[in-house]
Amino acid sequence: MAYDYLEAIKCQSVSASKAVVTQCRRALQNTCALNGAPNADLIIQIDDLEKRRIINPTLKDMAHTIRMIGNWGAHPQKDTLKEVTYSDASEVLEFTGEFLDEVFVRPARIKNLKTKKGIK
Template sequence: MVLDQCPHCGVRHVQTERCATLALSAHDNATLWHIVRCQNRACQRLVLVQVSNANEVQQVYPFVAYQLDSNAEVPLEIRDDFREAGVCYGAGCYKASLVMSRRALQRCLSDQGCTQNKLVEAIDHALQNNILRRAFHPLAEEIRQYGNLGAHPDDDQLQNASRESAYHVLEFLRLLIHEFYEVPAAAAHLRTKRQVPKLP
């Protein structure tokens, strides 16, 4: 079984070895529990995975901690929103995770000077003013659309607020935060190193 991320070592898309499988109820195999071992040689710790009888992952224990790079200069509010989106995802609260991801995106755009009240307008402004690269526009749009699914109870697509969609939206958000904050910081660091005068 491949896990999105090991909750202990943080390695992503990690292989695991199944150690045991138990049914939640002796009379019902609708929910199974797998005890698996992370195959990262530096970790090798046990993880409890709840799956459906179709072998779809429903929960992972302990919860995975979704954190941004601690060295990146990302505003605290955006860090907190991203972390909370991850906590909601780990707890199986996928609609809440989608809403928090949307909130974090809106904070990112506002921090870049896109202060429109409606997120769709902020995204358009960012695109038109080269704040958001065209290649990243679909990611921002999916975060917005799925965040709307989580926020509006009358939406007829609420079934799409799933574990899979919440995971992808979190990853899209991570990429956008990387684009807005981590890439410019890395470029500035390299520029500073290049401009340091060499000693004779």
């Protein structure tokens, strides 16, 4: 998961927008798997995280947005060409960072502080 996100950052530095959103989508799917989501389509995995309160409804919406734009980067569209701009990629990258922060970083920081202060 971290590797995919770090690769997305590298891709953004060379304006590889479709690669950015595709790697962000991969980071999202790996995050779902690491959090015990079923081995299913990403849409189901995201919904599962929200049902189990690992993410809130706003993060669920953010995740589905990342998923959909990531799909544009990864899959040719039959009915219409979806352009992924540098600006789109920047927003997806920012959203992905925020998503990862909420799922991994903040809970770890809270746990660390509680442990440090002897709070259960």
